[in-house]
Amino acid sequence: MTAFKQHDSRRAPTWDETDPARAARLHSDTDLDRETYTRSGFQPVDCRQCGTGVLVRKNSEKHTSIQWVDGSDRRCPVLCGWRDGGERPEGEDTCPNMLASIRYAYAEGLITLAESVDPADEQHMVNPLYVAE
DSSP states (O other): OOOOOTTOTTSOOOOTTTOHHHHHHHHHHHHHHHHHHHTTTOEEEEOTTTOOEEEEEEOSSSOEEEEOOTTGGGTOHHHHHHHTTOOOOTTOOSOHHHHHHHHHHHHTTSSOBOTTOOBSSSSOBOOTTOOOO
16 A cells, blocks of 8 residues: 655645635535535435335435435345345335335425425536535
8 A cells, every 4th residue: 555645746635734715615615515415405204114214305306315314224124135135126226115105205295305406407416506716
């Protein structure tokens, strides 16, 4: 493993010493991104089959973020079955019962699209906080 020296040209700049104001902005933007994309706008949804709870954020009609919190993935019988060697359908990466419960919750208005994250088009998301330098 190669050790990088503090002033090694292969090391990405931090701007901490050379431009403290920019470093502060980057740290602030990082904190804001973390809040925007990993914490805010999540709403609870319980599986209609087993009652397991998750946090869900609908970013658009097609884009849904799911957070299995507090070990809830360990309480989902479908995921437990897959972990124990049960057959997992091709292309499935999460519990189909949970996905159906999320679709139901959205269709019934129990969860809504997250605010401040808008689709740029049907395929892509934009960062509403981005400001070109």
